[in-house]
Amino acid sequence: xxxxxxxxxxxxxxxxxxxxxxxxxxxxxxxxxxxxxxxxxxxxxxxxxxxxxxxxxxxxxxxxxxxxxxxxxxxxxxxxxxxxxxxxxxxxxxxxxxxxxxxxxxxxxxxxxxxxxxxxxxxxxxxxxxxxxxxxxxxxxxxxxxxxxxxxxxxxxxxxxxxxxxxxxxxxxxxxxxxxxxxxxxxxxxxxxxxxxxxxxxxxxxxxxxxxxxxxxxxxxxxxxxxxxxxxxxxxxxxxxxxxxxxxxxxxxxxxxxxxxxxxxxxxxxxxxxxxxxxxxxxxxxxxxxxxxxxxxxxxxxxxxxxxxxxxxxxxxxxxxxxxxxxxxxxxxxxxxxxxxxxxxxxxxxxxxxxxxxxxxxxxxxxxxxxxxxxxxxxxxxxxxxxxxxxxxxxxxxxxxxxxxxxxxxxxxxxxxxxxxxxxxxxxxxxxxx
Numbered sequence: 001x002x003x004x005x006x007x008x009x010x011x012x013x014x015x016x017x018x019x020x021x022x023x024x025x026x027x028x029x030x031x032x033x034x035x036x037x038x039x040x041x042x043x044x045x046x047x048x049x050x051x052x053x054x055x056x057x058x059x060x061x062x063x064x065x066x067x068x069x070x071x072x073x074x075x076x077x078x079x080x081x082x083x084x085x086x087x088x089x090x091x092x093x094x095x096x097x098x099x100x101x102x103x104x105x106x107x108x109x110x111x112x113x114x115x116x117x118x119x120x121x122x123x124x125x126x127x128x129x130x131x132x133x134x135x136x137x138x139x140x141x142x143x144x145x146x147x148x149x150x151x152x153x154x155x156x157x158x159x160x161x162x163x164x165x166x167x168x169x170x171x172x173x174x175x176x177x178x179x180x181x182x183x184x185x186x187x188x189x190x191x192x193x194x195x196x197x198x199x200x201x202x203x204x205x206x207x208x209x210x211x212x213x214x215x216x217x218x219x220x221x222x223x224x225x226x227x228x229x230x231x232x233x234x235x236x237x238x239x240x241x242x243x244x245x246x247x248x249x250x251x252x253x254x255x256x257x258x259x260x261x262x263x264x265x266x267x268x269x270x271x272x273x274x275x276x277x278x279x280x281x282x283x284x285x286x287x288x289x290x291x292x293x294x295x296x297x298x299x300x301x302x303x304x305x306x307x308x309x310x311x312x313x314x315x316x317x318x319x320x321x322x323x324x325x326x327x328x329x330x331x332x333x334x335x336x337x338x339x340x341x342x343x344x345x346x347x348x349x350x351x352x353x354x355x356x357x358x359x360x361x362x363x364x365x366x367x368x369x370x371x372x373x374x375x376x377x378x379x380x381x382x383x384x385x386x387x388x389x390x391x392x393x394x395x396x397x398x399x400x401x402x403x404x405x406x407x408x409x410x411x412x413x414x415x416x417x418x419x420x421x422x423x424x425x426x427x428x429x430x431x432x433x434x
Contacts (some may be wrong), residue, residue, distance in 0.1 A: 027230040039078060039427040041085040044229065051078055051136060054341055061127045078430070083419055086143060086426045091144040094151070098143045106139055155415050157410045166403045177398055178243050179283025181254050184219045184236035187229035189271040198268075206265035206390040213262045220278050229269070237278070250275055286394035288351060292387040294344035296329060299379030313373045313380035317327075322371050326384055335379065344384075358383070 021237045039046040054077050059067065067073055111121035131216060167173040186209065187200045213219055219406040231238055246254055250273075253263055257277040266273040298313045300306045317328055327343030334340035347409025354362065361383060365371040370384045 007387050016145060021087050036431075038431050039082060040427070040431075041082050042089055042427050044085045044089055045082050045084065046078070051081065054081060057130055057134075057138075060130055079252075081424055082426075082428055082430075084141065086422050087145045087148050088141055088421075091148050094148065096144050098140045102143070103140050106143060107136060110139070124237070149418075153411060154407075155413050157407055157414065159403050159410070160405045163406055164399050167402055167406060173402070175244070176240070176281065177402065179276060180240045180281050181239050181244055181246065182279040183238045183246075183250065183254060184223060184276040184278050185229050185231055185238050186219075186223045186227040186274040187232075187271055187298050188226065188237055188265075189228040192231060192269075202272050203265060203267070206274060208329070210262055210274055212240065213274070213276070218260075219278075229273075236276075240281075243283075247271065283394060283398070286397050287390050287392050288349050290348045290391045291385050292389075293346045293349050293362055293383055293385055294326060294330065295336070295339065295346060295358075295381050295383040296326075296334045296344050297340075297379050297381050298333065299335040301335075301389075309380050310373070310375075313382060317370070317373050320382065320384075326370070348389070348391070350391070 035047050037045050038048050050072070054072060054100075058073070058077060068076070070359045105153070108118055111118045114121060114124075116124065125132050126137055129384065136180045188206050188209075190198055190202050209222060213222060220237070221230055222235030223229075223291055226407055227236055243251065243255060249266055249268055253266070254275065254277060257263065257275075259277055259280055261277050263273075266275070296313070296316055298304075298309045298316070301308045304312070312333070316333060319329065320326060327345075328346030330340055330342075334344055336344070339346055349362065351359070355361075355376045355378070357374055358381060361371045361374040361381070362385060365383065365385045367388050368383050371382055374381050374383070
């Protein structure tokens with residue numbers, strides 16, 4: 001090999017070496033794979049990092065020992081995320097949004113349900129390795145999905161009055177809707193075969209105790225001191241019982257008692273019984289206090305600030321005190337579109353119907369009187385209580401409860417069907433190597 005060949009070989013070797021170094025350098029400098037698409041769902045994508053985060057969250061929320069093996073868990077979580085993505089895209093198209101204040105309220109309720117303040121809840125999540133911002137966004141998405149489901153599934157469900165009637169007439173309906181009673185009980189026992197004088201003495205004592213109880217004596221104290229019944233040491237408290245679960249000797253008496261009533265002595269072979277109806281719930285009887293109210297509402301707006309709204313309501317209040325006609329002022333000034341045209345009339349109002357500030361003013365205002373101006377989230381009010389009454393809304397409440405229960409049943413039946421339908425109609429491309 002001559003010198004030229006040697007030089008040629010050297011050049012070739014140098015080129016090869018240079019190429020090798022270049023390739024090596026390129027390989028070493030190539031960016032690491034940080035994330036990748038694991039699924040395409042219509043116009044959305046699901047990233048590996050999102051899937052990993054959700055799997056981690058599922059692990060935090062559940063006992064690790066109760067989870068399926070890793071591959072199965074990953075498939076289940078991804079399928080859940082695909083279905084959620086379809087629904088969130090539906091929410092986007094429908095313009096469904098959750099405001100920051102709505103989200104704050106939801107987070108506060110979740111924290112309270114766990115016996116924590118919002119800051120404690122945030123710290124607890126951080127200690128589990130879950131980002132609070134991530135959890136907040138997940139809750140926002142869940143709220144949006146819930147609204148989509150209500151619109152898409154809930155609006156198809158119609159519960160008719162006939163459905164409610166059928167349920168209430170059924171055996172399970174009668175049991176579920178039956179009233180419950182909380183009774184206290186005193187037994188003055190008389191031994192078997194006792195002489196008439198013993199019965200008379202026991203009856204006399206029972207009548208004396210009834211008089212004391214009706215005069216305000218504490219039932220629990222009397223029961224603990226005098227009763228020979230099984231519940232004596234519990235102050236005679238028999239707990240909550242459905243009507244069908246009441247002892248037969250009380251079954252005809254308790255349903256006809258008002259809360260707080262003390263029965264006459266009830267004679268049986270074992271002695272004399274006294275019962276008190278401590279409380280009652282359910283059934284088709286629920287008496288509440290209602291107020292007939294009218295009001296005038298003045299709200300701040302583009303041309304009237306808060307101070308000007310307050311000044312105007314004070315002027316109206318002074319005119320009312322001077323004898324001006326309430327209905328006429330309501331029609332002229334009230335910013336409540338629902339009641340203003342009707343002279344401010346709100347009809348009969350039940351507890352809980354109004355915002356707290358309004359309800360408080362309504363409670364302390366005597367019938368026929370006009371309240372001083374009161375401010376609520378809606379603006380400034382003056383109100384007049386025109387009448388009060390007791391109303392039995394038990395049947396209405398009972399039917400509403402049955403309606404909600406039947407709606408819930410139907411919703412749970414229809415939701416999986418709808419979810420399968422929207423999943424089958426969506427374009428989904430799951431990448432390999434999950």
